[in-house]
Amino acid sequence: MNETLWQPDKRQIRNSQMFRFMEAVNREFNLSLDSYEDLYAWSVEHLQDFWNFYLRYSQIILHSPPDQILSSTNMPGAQWFTGATLNFAENLLSGPRNKTAVISKVEGQPLTNLTYGDLSDQVVNCALSLRQAGVKCGDRVAGYLPNIPETLIAMLATAALGAVWSSCSPDFGSQGVIDRFGQIRPKVLFATDGYLYNGKPIGRLEVLKTLLKEIPVLEHLVVIPFLNPNIDPSLLSIPRACEWGDFLETGGESSFQFVPVDFNHPLFVMYSSGTTGLPKSIVHGTGGTLLQHHKEHALHTDIGPEDVVFYFTTCGWMMWNWLVSVLAQGSTIVLYEGSPAYPSLQALWKFIDEAGITVFGTSAKFLSINEKQAFIPEKVANLQTLRTILSTGSPLSEQSYYWVYQNVKSDVHLASICGGTDIISCFFLGNPMLPVRAGEIQCRGLGMDVVALDQDHLPGFNQKGELACRQPAPSMPVAFWNDPGNLNYRNAYFSQVRGVWLHGDFIEINNDGGIVVFGRSDATLNPGGVRIGTAEIYRVVEHLDGVLDSIAIGFEEENDVQIFLFVVLDKGEVLSKSFKDKIRQALRREASPRHVPHKIFAVHDVPRTLNGKKVELGLRDLFRGRHPENLASLENPQCLAEYEELITLGIIANKETG
Numbered sequence: 202m203n204e205t206l207w208q209p210d211k212r213q214i215r216n217s218q219m220f221r222f223m224e225a226v227n228r229e230f231n232l233s234l235d236s237y238e239d240l241y242a243w244s245v246e247h248l249q250d251f252w253n254f255y256l257r258y259s260q261i262i263l264h265s266p267p268d269q270i271l272s273s274t275n276m277p278g279a280q281w282f283t284g285a286t287l288n289f290a291e292n293l294l295s296g297p298r299n300k301t302a303v304i305s306k307v308e309g310q311p312l313t314n315l316t317y318g319d320l321s322d323q324v325v326n327c328a329l330s331l332r333q334a335g336v337k338c339g340d341r342v343a344g345y346l347p348n349i350p351e352t353l354i355a356m357l358a359t360a361a362l363g364a365v366w367s368s369c370s371p372d373f374g375s376q377g378v379i380d381r382f383g384q385i386r387p388k389v390l391f392a393t394d395g396y397l398y399n400g401k402p403i404g405r406l407e408v409l410k411t412l413l414k415e416i417p418v419l420e421h422l423v424v425i426p427f428l429n430p431n432i433d434p435s436l437l438s439i440p441r442a443c444e445w446g447d448f449l450e451t452g453g454e455s456s457f458q459f460v461p462v463d464f465n466h467p468l469f470v471m472y473s474s475g476t477t478g479l480p481k482s483i484v485h486g487t488g489g490t491l492l493q494h495h496k497e498h499a500l501h502t503d504i505g506p507e508d509v510v511f512y513f514t515t516c517g518w519m520m521w522n523w524l525v526s527v528l529a530q531g532s533t534i535v536l537y538e539g540s541p542a543y544p545s546l547q548a549l550w551k552f553i554d555e556a557g558i559t560v561f562g563t564s565a566k567f568l569s570i571n572e573k574q575a576f577i578p579e580k581v582a583n584l585q586t587l588r589t590i591l592s593t594g595s596p597l598s599e600q601s602y603y604w605v606y607q608n609v610k611s612d613v614h615l616a617s618i619c620g621g622t623d624i625i626s627c628f629f630l631g632n633p634m635l636p637v638r639a640g641e642i643q644c645r646g647l648g649m650d651v652v653a654l655d656q657d658h659l660p661g662f663n664q665k666g667e668l669a670c671r672q673p674a675p676s677m678p679v680a681f682w683n684d685p686g687n688l689n690y691r692n693a694y695f696s697q698v699r700g701v702w703l704h705g706d707f708i709e710i711n712n713d714g715g716i717v718v719f720g721r722s723d724a725t726l727n728p729g730g731v732r733i734g735t736a737e738i739y740r741v742v743e744h745l746d747g748v749l750d751s752i753a754i755g756f757e758e759e760n761d762v763q764i765f766l767f768v769v770l771d772k773g774e775v776l777s778k779s780f781k782d783k784i785r786q787a788l789r790r791e792a793s794p795r796h797v798p799h800k801i802f803a804v805h806d807v808p809r810t811l812n813g814k815k816v817e818l819g820l821r822d823l824f825r826g827r828h829p830e831n832l833a834s835l836e837n838p839q840c841l842a843e844y845e846e847l848i849t850l851g852i853i854a855n856k857e858t859g
Contacts, residue, residue, distance in 0.1 A: 203504035203599070206606045206663075207614060207637040217633035219500045229254060231283065232519035237634050237644060238714055245650040248672050252492070252648055256282065256587075259495045260487075261529070262295065263287050264461035271673065276700055277687050279673035280465050288459035289468055289487050290328075290361040293320045297504070301533045304556050306349050306507065308397055308548070309538025312556060315350055320357075327358035327450030334421050336388055338363030338460055343377055343387035343472070344409065345369050345405070345412070346516050347396045347707040348538045351425045351445065353525055355391045360468060360487075363460035367470040370515035371403070373395040375411040377833030381472050384482045385682055386418045388456050391445075393427035395435075399540045402428045406436055423448045437498055448532040464488030467680050471622045475594065479654055480834060483684035485625045493626040494526035496647060500591065501630040504530050504560060511535035512562030512591065518812045519622045520562065520593065522701050541567055542757060550609075557586045564594035565601060565617070566813055567813065569743060572604040579609060587818065589614045590629070594813055596718040596736040599640030600744050617642045619718055623694070623704065623764060626676040628668065629716045642713035650675055653708050665709050665734070672704040677702070707734040724817035726755040726796050728762045735817060738798075739793045742784055747774040752807045753798065755823040767844075769807060776803035806840035819840065820844060 211216060214220055223240045227233060230250065244251040249270040268284030296302060298318030315323075326576075335344060346352040346368060359366040367385055369378050382390070389568045395404040413422055432444055456645065468487040472480035482847045498504045499765050510527045511534075514520040524536040527534050535556050541549050541563070551559055572576070578584065578717045590605060590613055597617040605615050616631020619642055619771050628651050629642040637643060645651045653666030655738040659667070681690045694702045707722040719734020726733040733751045742751045750769035753760040768784070770776060808816040811834060820827040823844055832838040 203634045203640050203681065204637040205638050205798055206602055207612070208578045209614070209633060209636075216633050218505065219503065219505050219632060219634050222255075222500055223334075225258060226254065229420045233235050233704075237632055241645060241647060241714070244647040245672065246432070246654070248648060250649070252281065252675060255496055255648070256492060259492065259499070260388065261287065261491060261495060262292050262477060266496065270748065274477045274673060276673055276677070276695060276702060277690050279674070279677075281492075281675045282464040284462040286461040287364070287464065287487060287488055287491070288361065288461055290357040291323060291459040291490055292491055293357060293526065294324060294800070296531040300506075300531070302528060303350055303353065303534055305345075305393065305536040306538070306552065306556070307349070308537075308543050309400065313350070320354070322360060324357040325457045326449050326452055327354050328361040329455060329457055330450075331358055331362060331364070331389060331452075333451050333453065334389060334448075336362055336364050338462065339366060339389040339467070340364045342368060342389045343367045343369075343382045343385070343391070344426070344516060345371060345373070345382075345390060345392040347393060347427065348514065348536050349393075349425075349520065350515055350536065353421075353536070361457075361459050363462040363466065365484075367472075368516040368521070369472075370517035370811065371405050372515070372836075373517060374399070374833050375408045375415070375809070377831075378408070379415050380831065380833055381482070382412075383416055384479065385470050387416070387801060388419070389421045389423065390416075390419050391423045391425065393425045394432055395428040397428070397539055399543050404428065406433050409442075410439075411631065414438060421448075424795055441676070448751045456746075462487055466614060467679060469522055469625065470682055471522075471625060473622060477526070478833065481693065482683055483625075483678045485676065485682045486679040489490050489679070490625055491523070491529065493674065494523060494622075494678035495513055495529055497523075497618075497627055497630060498530055501618075501627075501644075501646060502560060502591070503633040504532055506531035508559045509533045509535060509586070510560040510562070510749070511553075511556065511558045513537060513541050513564070513567065514562075515811075519625050522625055524562070540616065542570070546571055546576045547578075547581045548584040550584070550710050552641050553587050554583050554585075559586050560589045560591065561587055561774055562591040562593075564813060565592050565597040566594060568592060568601045568605065570597065571608075572601055573743075573749065579610045584610050587613060589616060589631070591618055592617050593618045593620075593627075595815075596720065596740075597640075598740040598744065600740070602639040619706070619716070619827060621676065621704065622777070624676045628670065628704070631720070638715055640722075641711070641717055643716075645710070645712050645716065651710075654698070654701075654703075654708050656702075656780065662710055662712050665707060665719060668704040668706040668708045669698065670704065678716060717782065721817065724754070724821070726762055728755075728763055728764060733764075733796055735764055737792055737817075739786065741788050741796070742768065745784065747780070748784075750807045752815050752817060752820060754817055754824065756799075756821075756824060763799035764797070766801045767804045768801065769805065770803055804840070806837055806842050806843070808838070808840050808844075809836045811836050824848065 267282035287597030296317040302317040303315040395815040422442040465486040468483045471483045511726040512524040619629040632643045650672040652660035707719040720736035
């Protein structure tokens, strides 16, 4: 068992929403559950009772009750709470009108605030304007926007009408946006004239002109001034384009009622970040998204009305959708637009004090960067309000757990969470009733019947295996867009084990319910037939002095899998024989001989998606002679040229160990 780094005391446990929910379950069902392990087991063994009770317990506003809880246990095809109707925006806007709903900051600029009353009024105004523009229930509305209040307002206005929202962040190039929005054919597009990053303004007007040309079904382009108060007249002269302020004046002052929709009615279209072919357009339902997020926020993160919740995210990542749903708790959410390290790594840590943040969400990569640069946040910020740190995006290394407790705050609840765009939520989360152990996610989420399957598709503890979900969950997609017969949906998750969702992650669940994630299983390495997750290599290599980043792939050679490791070195470092030996020795010592790469190369950058995930499969395909098709999904596609040069020079094909 890994070392315990934080333990809630008895008072904290009994005051947690998770504990109070367990007591409510005991009263409702005449049970005597007395631990999270008991509660979790009950939630998956009595799946329908759990979700039906939590729907009532959450006090989510319904316009009509459900006719049945679950149509069937078949996956795909299971439908939750058929007959129930609700409105997503109405549930998020139900906080007290005079309470702060949103704190917003753009890098280098002062904070701005919106109360629930202000936010509600602006959402209704925008919804009336969308209705005047012809948007009806089921129509698509898209956002090509930074993380600012107008983005939230446009999304909630869309949901208020029962329309479907989809968004990309403005760091997507034109082709990346076309590949996504071109599939769903939006009626209205909200966009800004550009965005800021690292103190630099980056214009997007030319991209907007391209989008108007390439997505002809767009009836309206609404441009929000961001870089400049006055939008380029050449853009506004286009018949379909107008400025945000002018658009809001078209709604008038007629009365407005939130449009109730079916529980499984489409709410969001999200996109996979694959590098081959068009991104999958994943449709998430209204009720399932809200119910799942509510459970994760209230129970697993212990968020209540007094909390101020931040997650560093763009509007192209599902964590934005997850963050804004926190409004259903009556809490305050914090939006941040810009670089997390501008003008220095101090920025976000000081922002915690400035905004009074209680729950701080970030990525494993951000914490790793702080660790590598020996930065000590507690020396530059007070952090008195901070009680929880959330981390996702990639597995959080054991060393990063220690770094947080030694350099940020010793009495903070550090919760690594893991799920994905595919379910717009989490399989594994934190838990205010359980200890935090180095390198482990605390628990499986309530109602998520998750196991680790071995190569024979048998579940077990203390073994590496495929992340599998054996029963339906409300936040699973209702469909893929334009996917007759659910063919692509079925192939994405259910092609290997009939009726079981395989997520594509390589995990281990221990006897105490803690989870270790080893990376993507479809990028699993198999040297000598032993399954290795790439995250096992990164945990060791990226902790070494002089290594900033790394990526590993398996290369089939001589009836075995050889591991090729590419490392980004710190300025002034050289990949000498002694440096390679240091890497190999560390992996042999801290992992196993099977983890030792056959060849090691120095590169200047690691290919990543726009969400910051390493593109292992795309890189592997490159070495197999298949160039990644969807370069628009990459943050840094230009870096592939360096890898192609290695192939061109014949270095990759060299039989000698690098």
